[in-house]
Amino acid sequence: xxxxxxxxxxxxxxxxxxxxxxxxxxxxxxxxxxxxxxxxxxxxxxxxxxxxxxxxxxxxxxxxxxxxxxxxxxxxxxxxxxxxxxxxxxxxxxxxxxxxxxxxxxxxxxxxxxxxxx
Amino acid sequence: xxxxxxxxxxxxxxxxxxxxxxxxxxxxxxxxxxxxxxxxxxxxxxxxxxxxxxxxxxxxxxxxxxxxxxxxxxxxxxxxxxxxxxxxxxxxxxxxxxxxxxxxxxxxxxxxxxxxxxxxxxxxxxxxxxxxxxxxxxxxxxxxxxxxxxxxxxxxxxxxxxxxxxxxxxxxxxxxxxxxxxxxxxxxxxxxxxxxxxxxxxxxxxxxxxxxxxxxxxxxxxxxxxxxxxxxxxxxxxxxxxxxxxxxxxxxxxxxxxxxxxxxxxxxxxxxxxxxxxxxxxxxxxxxxxxxxxxxxxxxxxxxxxxxxxxxxxxxxxxxxxxxxxxxxxxxxxxxxxxxxxxxxxxxxxxxxxxxxxxxxxxxxxxxxxxxxxxxxxxxxxxxxxx
Numbered sequence: 328x329x330x331x332x333x334x335x336x337x338x339x340x341x342x343x344x345x346x347x348x349x350x351x352x353x354x355x356x357x358x359x360x361x362x363x364x365x366x367x368x369x370x371x372x373x374x375x376x377x378x379x380x381x382x383x384x385x386x387x388x389x390x391x392x393x394x395x396x397x398x399x400x401x402x403x404x405x406x407x408x409x410x411x412x413x414x415x416x417x418x419x420x421x422x423x424x425x426x427x428x429x430x431x432x433x434x435x436x437x438x439x440x441x442x443x444x445x
Numbered sequence: 446x447x448x449x450x451x452x453x454x455x456x457x458x459x460x461x462x463x464x465x466x467x468x469x470x471x472x473x474x475x476x477x478x479x480x481x482x483x484x485x486x487x488x489x490x491x492x493x494x495x496x497x498x499x500x501x502x503x504x505x506x507x508x509x510x511x512x513x514x515x516x517x518x519x520x521x522x523x524x525x526x527x528x529x530x531x532x533x534x535x536x537x538x539x540x541x542x543x544x545x546x547x548x549x550x551x552x553x554x555x556x557x558x559x560x561x562x563x564x565x566x567x568x569x570x571x572x573x574x575x576x577x578x579x580x581x582x583x584x585x586x587x588x589x590x591x592x593x594x595x596x597x598x599x600x601x602x603x604x605x606x607x608x609x610x611x612x613x614x615x616x617x618x619x620x621x622x623x624x625x626x627x628x629x630x631x632x633x634x635x636x637x638x639x640x641x642x643x644x645x646x647x648x649x650x651x652x653x654x655x656x657x658x659x660x661x662x663x664x665x666x667x668x669x670x671x672x673x674x675x676x677x678x679x680x681x682x683x684x685x686x687x688x689x690x691x692x693x694x695x696x697x698x699x700x701x702x703x704x705x706x707x708x709x710x711x712x713x714x715x716x717x718x719x720x721x722x723x724x725x726x727x728x729x730x731x732x733x734x735x736x737x738x739x740x741x742x743x744x745x746x747x748x749x750x751x752x753x754x755x756x757x758x759x760x761x762x763x764x765x766x767x768x769x770x771x772x773x774x775x776x777x778x779x780x781x782x783x784x785x786x787x788x789x790x791x792x793x794x795x796x797x798x799x800x801x802x803x804x805x806x807x808x809x810x811x812x813x814x815x816x817x818x819x820x821x822x823x824x825x826x827x828x829x830x831x832x
Binding site for chain 1: 474475478479481482483485486531532533534535536537538539540541548551552555556559560563573574575576578580581584599602603604605607611614615618619621622625626629632633636637638685690691694695696698699762763766767770771774775778781782785786788789
């Protein structure tokens, strides 16, 4: 069990190492001739105006909020699904109630037009 | 003959026996882990070398072109020529970029694409590690991509890149839910999250038992890998290239490799969850055939995804997100409840599967009817002909 996760750890180290080694190799091989025009922000040849890091559309935030609710639900679904055969009919009733509450929330967001793009 | 029949496993045993002659026990484990990690970490790179060529050929043929045909016979060395070009290209970092985050993003996106391969079963007992939370691990690692993309888009300090990154995050978050729910349905039927067990228990491929989960997963997987028709995160005609517009050289290369690594990984996961993985004729008697079947099925799934890319036009972001939340999520939730109810029926497993199939087909029919009606209403309201 622990050795399984040790493999994942070793694998993560290897997975980090490969792109770093690749980038180091490219750093040795590639030419380095920076100039101000080359290093300016790319906007199809037009000078960029103003700051990029400004307020963004609130719609993205609404999707993120709904996502959090459903993602937590998904995290509950997995242990329930694994243990389902050992549980009685009550597990089914429980999940129906749980999903019904969530569907109610989705329906509310739908009616409030949170899912429409404004 | 017996050695050949389960060649890969026997070869691994011989290798372990051979190196334990000269090394202590813990060193053998470390060497084997490092070797396994190295083989698996090369999968996205191999996938890129093979799939870029395949994709350009397939799309070329769909568009009535020849595709690459200059570098080597049938252009098969095109991908290698591209790789060399990326390696020796100048790396441009914009002056206004946030340098540490800008440099970390391509590394992180590759890690996300590579780590998925740790739990993909190529054959019986041929798997990096058969974690008891395999299916959940796939979902968890899959979300590293989202973070890396947002880092790239934000650190570039470029408006195209930022818009691209926002679109990606909205899209990946929205399509994550139907994807997770359809994986959850498979876990529910099998009763285990181990990828090995999921393959072993598919005496009939789950795409024939759970078509709704299968279609939902494939659609969500196309969106998660950001391919056409869901490629508006890098829509070239609107926002140039999206979140990686400021990257060049090998840093761009890692994004490219991660994209194809993810494409191959989701196809491999589709094969594992819904198409029976390495199972096939005589795979029980000769496990050496397992990886062959696995690769054939995976390449078939990839071909279908390329075909979809070559056929359909791009969606708008509002249409895409509405499709995820108003169609896929309700269908996946209803499917989950139906399958759970079918599993509680006191009948043999085959009958349960038949009940699941009937329910799935009903959900599919109702969804398609509602979609058709809504499309007709939309067309009438906006005075469009046809529909």
